[in-house]
Amino acid sequence: MTSARTGTPADRTAATHSPELRAAAARLGRRRFLTVTGAAAALAFAVNLPTAGTASAAELDAAKIKSDPFTLGVGSGDPQPTSVLLWTRLAPSPYESDSGLPRTRVSVRWEVAHDERFTRVTRRGTATAHPEFDHSVHVEVPGLDADRFYFYRFRVGSWISPVGRTRTAPALSANIAELKLAAVSCQAYHDGYFTAYKHLAAEDLDVVVHLGDYLYEYAVTAVGGARNYTDRRLPAHYNRETITLEDYRLRYGLYKSDPDLMAAHAAHPFV
Ligand SMILES: [Fe+2]
CATH class of the missing domain: 2.60.40.380 (Purple acid phosphatase-like, N-terminal)
Known part of the structure; x- marks a missing residue:
């Protein structure tokens, strides 16, 4: 896993949101803003139903x-x-x-x-x-x-x-005499393959604690950045910074499609 900073200004992140949300983002800073909106999303998921209407x-x-x-x-x-x-x-x-x-x-x-x-x-x-x-x-x-x-x-x-x-x-x-847990963080798709997850999937563990970042907002080129695909090309909509909800959903899909990450999720519960 590699580490990098996301560091995008809050005003750019919130550019597609309402004036109220943009103001909130400016006050809170980007990370905090995402946490707040994420909490709202988590609440919605808690009942697995869309907003009324x-x-x-x-x-x-x-x-x-x-x-x-x-x-x-x-x-x-x-x-x-x-x-x-x-x-x-x-x-x-x-x-x-x-x-x-x-x-x-x-x-x-x-x-x-x-x-x-x-x-x-x-x-x-x-x-x-x-x-x-x-x-x-x-x-x-x-x-x-x-x-x-x-x-x-x-x-x-x-x-x-x-x-x-x-x-x-x-x-x-x-x-409890012992607990076997793994801690993971900072998985950047464009920086290379997730081979560490392949090993993690084979480990004898009770739980995986993911400390973030789960994804990065940087553009991912058609060849998957440092993955340098020779047998496939990613659509152009990955080759720009992640900003909108649709961008994020596509980006999550891209990360989740990694077979090693998929194997780790299938093998252990994550927190
Ligand atoms: Fe990170």
Whole structure:
């Protein structure tokens, strides 16, 4: 992982926002501004529903999804003694602005099992992927046992996601002799490959603590910066600084499409 500074002036970041938000950004500075807006987004995700009045009415027939929507893998996080958060995002075309989906809701089934082959499923349900959230899915799974591994996956129509593994936290009363955690930070896509995550995915860990930065706003060239792709080209919309919500969603998609980062998310819960 490399380290670099983002250092973009707050007034430029907020250029596309309302006068109130621009003023707030100027007062708080950019980092703080993003934290505040991020907190609002987290609150919205807590119930996994768009703001009242914006919910899309139509629901997509999953049979119309013609290519794998699970291109960005799966992840889990915020492990508690009896619950864990599961994540995925539907993106048949992860490098396009609409991710290859119409602006309709999509029903996503999920299941959690004790074993990797899902012969002993302990929890299952259905979640809705909303276009307002770029078809991301957050499921807080309750009723789990403390301090144990679980396996999870998602399904849309006939498409099945990769299997993820997660681990619940120990009980609050547990006498903990040891805890195995990894700390990661500062992953810059344009500075090179995420091979450290490949190793991390193979480690025996209880949880990964991500200290940020999860992404960088710098332009990423068509060859992926220092990755210097010879077999593919990234769309031109990555080759500019990340400013708008759409820019950020594209940038998250780009990072999440990295196979090593995907493997780490599928192997361990992140905080
Ligand atoms: Fe950093």
